[in-house]
Amino acid sequence: MMVRVERLAIARWLRRSIACIYFCAATAAAAASCITLQSAQAENLKTREKLGEALFSDRNLSFSRKQNCVSCHSPELAFTDPRVLGEIQGAVSRGGDGRSLGDRNSPTLVYIRTTPAFHISPAREAVGGMFWDGRAGTLEDQVRDPILNPVEMAMPDEASIVARLRENADYRAAFAALYGEDALASTPKAIAALKNALAAFLSTPEFAPFTSKYDRSLRGEVSLSETEARGRDLFFSNDGAGCNRCHSSVAAGTRDEVFTNFGYFNLGVPRNAVARRLNDSKPQRVDHGLMENPVAAHGEFDGKFKVPTLRNVAITGPYMHNGIFRDLRTAVLFHLRSSDTAIAKTNPETGSVWDNPEVSANIADLGSRSLSSSDVDALLAFLKTLTDRKYENLLSQ
Numbered sequence: 432m433m434v435r436v437e438r439l440a441i442a443r444w445l446r447r448s449i450a451c452i453y454f455c456a457a458t459a460a461a462a463a464s465c466i467t468l469q470s471a472q473a474e475n476l477k478t479r480e481k482l483g484e485a486l487f488s489d490r491n492l493s494f495s496r497k498q499n500c501v502s503c504h505s506p507e508l509a510f511t512d513p514r515v516l517g518e519i520q521g522a523v524s525r526g527g528d529g530r531s532l533g534d535r536n537s538p539t540l541v542y543i544r545t546t547p548a549f550h551i552s553p554a555r556e557a558v559g560g561m562f563w564d565g566r567a568g569t570l571e572d573q574v575r576d577p578i579l580n581p582v583e584m585a586m587p588d589e590a591s592i593v594a595r596l597r598e599n600a601d602y603r604a605a606f607a608a609l610y611g612e613d614a615l616a617s618t619p620k621a622i623a624a625l626k627n628a629l630a631a632f633l634s635t636p637e638f639a640p641f642t643s644k645y646d647r648s649l650r651g652e653v654s655l656s657e658t659e660a661r662g663r664d665l666f667f668s669n670d671g672a673g674c675n676r677c678h679s680s681v682a683a684g685t686r687d688e689v690f691t692n693f694g695y696f697n698l699g700v701p702r703n704a705v706a707r708r709l710n711d712s713k714p715q716r717v718d719h720g721l722m723e724n725p726v727a728a729h730g731e732f733d734g735k736f737k738v739p740t741l742r743n744v745a746i747t748g749p750y751m752h753n754g755i756f757r758d759l760r761t762a763v764l765f766h767l768r769s770s771d772t773a774i775a776k777t778n779p780e781t782g783s784v785w786d787n788p789e790v791s792a793n794i795a796d797l798g799s800r801s802l803s804s805s806d807v808d809a810l811l812a813f814l815k816t817l818t819d820r821k822y823e824n825l826l827s828q
Contacts, residue, residue, distance in 0.1 A: 476601055476602075476604075476605035477605075477608070478609075478631075479609055479627060479628045479631035479632075480628075480631045480632050480634075480635050481632075482602075482605050482606070482609060482628040482631075482632075483628035483629045483630070483631045483632025483633070484632045485601075485602075486500075486625065486628055486629055486632075487499065487500040487501065487629060487632055487633075488500070488501050491595050491598070491599070492578055492584060492586065492592060492595055493527040493578070493583075493584035493585060493586065494527060494528075494584065494585040494586050494587065494591075495527040495528055495529070495585070497527050497529070498526065498527030498583070498584050499584075500577065500629075502514075502524075502527075503524045503537040503577075503583070504537065504539075504540050506637075508746065508747070508822075508825070509539045509541050509743040509746060509747050509819070509822050510539050510540035510541050510638070511537055511538070511539050511747045512524045512537040516532075518705055518709065519532065519705065519706060519709060520705075520749060520754075520757060521748070521749055521754065522536055522703055522705070522706050522749045522753065522754025522755065523535060523536060523537075523703075523706045523710065523753070523754055524536075524537045524583070526580075526581075526582045526583050526584075526585060527583065527584050527585050528585060531581070531582040531583075531585075531710070532582070532706065532709055532710035532711075533582050533583070533710065534706065534707070534710060534712065534716075534718060534753065535563050535718070535752050535753055535754075536749060536750075536751070536752060536753060536754035538563070538739055538747075539739075539740070539742075539743055539747050540633060540638060541638055541639070541640075541740075541742060541743055541819070542638065542639050542689050542740050542742050543561070543570065543573075543633055543638060544570065544633060544634040544638055544639055545639060545680070545687075545689045546559055546560070546561065546570070546693060547559035547693055548560065548568050548569050549561075549565040549566075549567075549568040549569075549724075549726065551726070551727065555731065556694060556695075557694065557695045557721055557724075557727055557732060557735070558692075558693050558694055558695075559693045560724075560737070561573035562576070562737075563720065563736045563737050563752045564720050564721050564723050564724045564727075564736065564737070565695070565721060565724050565726075565727070565737060566723070566724045566725070566726075568726075569630075570630045570633060570634070571626040571627060571629075571630045572626070573630075574625075574626050574629035574630055574633070575589075575622065575625070575626055578592055579592075582710075589618050589622050590618050592621075592622065592625070593615060593618050593621040593622065596615055596621060596625065597615055602615075603615060606621070606624055609624070609628070610624040610627075640819050640820070640821070641686070641687065641819075642819045642820040642821070643742065643743075643816060643817050643818055643819050643820065644659075644816040644818070644823075645663075645813075645816040645817050646686070647820075648816070649686055650686075655813075655816060656812070658808065658809050658812045659809070659812045659813050659815075659816050660813075661806075661809040661813075662808075662809035662810045662811070662812045662813025662814070663813045663816075665802070665806055665809060665810055665813075666678075666810060666813055666814075667679070670800070671800070671802075671806075672767075672800075672802060672806070672810055673797075673798065673800075674741075674766075674810070676692075676798075677691070677692055677694060677696065677738050678690045678691055678692070678738065678741050679691075679692060680692060680693070689740050689742060690740050690741035690742055690817065691737075691738045691739060691740045691741070692738055693737070693738065694737075694738050695720070695721045695732065695735040695736060695737055695738070696735055696736070696738065696795040697720070697733070697734035697735045697736070697788070697790055697792070697793045697794050697795060698736075698751075698765070698766070698794070698795060698797070699734075699788035699790075699791070699794045699795075700736075700751045700752065700753065700755060700765075700788065700789060701755060701785065701786035701787060701788060701789060702717075702718070702753070702755075702786075702789040703753040703754060703755045706753060706754065717789060717790065718752075718753065718789060718790075719733050719734060719790060720732070720733070720734050720735050720736045720752070720790070721733075721734075721735040721736065721737075722734070722735070730792070731793065732793070733790055733792045733793055734788070734789070734790025734791075734792055734793050734794070735793060736752040741814060741817055742817050742818075742819070743817065743818050743819055743822055744759060744814055744817060745759055745811075745814055745815045745817070745818050745826060746818060746822050746825040746826060748762075750762035751765075756780065757780060758779070758780060759811060759814065760779065760807065760811060761778065761779055761780050763807055763810055763811065763814075764778075764779065764807065765778075765785065766797055767797075767802060767807075768785055769796075769797060770797075770800060770801050770802070771800075771801035772801045772802050772803075772807075773801075774804055774807070775802075
């Protein structure tokens with residue numbers, strides 16, 4: 432079993448290395464033709480979306496001038512972090528200072544535009560919002576935080592961000608044309624425009640393509656294999672795996688399904704001891720998830736994290752909010768550990784029983800029935816069909 436995990440680690444390293452090679456090659460080419468690109472950029476920044484795309488790739492928006500949004504959200508890997516970082520194995524991300532490590536996994540940005548604004552329902556259920564704890568209410572709220580986060584891009588304050596924008600003549604012209612002549616005149620106006628442009632880019636069709644094999648099967652363009660179809664039926668059936676209770680936003684078989692209900696649950700995920708050791712967390716550090724969101728600072732939300740989309744899940748590991756599991760099969764078995772599923776009683780990556788939850792309160796009852804090993808294989812086959820066409824080549828790596 433450990434050999435299987437090592438092979439998976441090598442495959443993941445290859446996928447991420449290829450993404451890094453693409454990224455580094457693009458960076459080198461950009462540096463070699465800086466003057467040409469600057470003039471071309473001026474022509475390309477005529478829409479909010481194009482301006483947002485430029486900002487997304489701009490390393491000057493980090494304190495060190497060495498990190499950009501792409502660093503943790505590469506378009507070559509479904510907008511997740513392509514860096515393995517040795518022992519970390521991609522579980523968390525490294526900051527712009529080249530040393531700092533985060534405490535949570537960088538989620539995919541694909542389909543992020545479908546997320547509703549954060550709110551607490553009349554039934555006291557948290558829904559929507561950005562980040563694992565929903566602390567940013569909307570997409571525009573979300574794009575600002577990584578730039579200011581001390582373990583990410585680490586800009587000291589909003590005024591410093593605006594100063595970096597003003598350094599760039601193309602930005603000055605683009606912001607004036609798109610948001611008014613005084614767009615960069617004051618910090619509040621400039622930050623509002625920055626947020627709007629980045630959110631516009633993240634709302635483009637590239638971030639919600641709906642081109643997976645599953646989508647194509649709904650349109651009658653392809654057919655799922657027998658195993659994939661069985662996995663689909665297990666996924667959507669309450670008498671099967673019942674994954675759709677949390678990982679469904681619309682009726683089964685409906686187009687534009689993003690495979691999350693945008694809710695929050697505590698699944699009893701163990702702490703990631705390796706990440707905690709390497710990111711210099713205090714020994715007593717506990718990630719309380721949703722309860723760390725000031726809007727939801729109540730015990731009933733302790734340990735809960737947002738339900739992620741399952742689109743592109745087969746190529747966006749490691750899994751869970753802290754990247755504790757390297758293999759998708761492990762994550763699936765973890766969800767089945769409270770059932771009578773015999774193969775789910777131990778963690779296949781360690782060969783031991785599952786570690787204790789980091790937060791033992793409010794653990795969700797997943798209520799899954801017993802599944803066989805072939806059932807799990809079918810589920811995994813179906814989950815692979817949720818990979819968008821652009822990334823399907825990564826499935827074989």
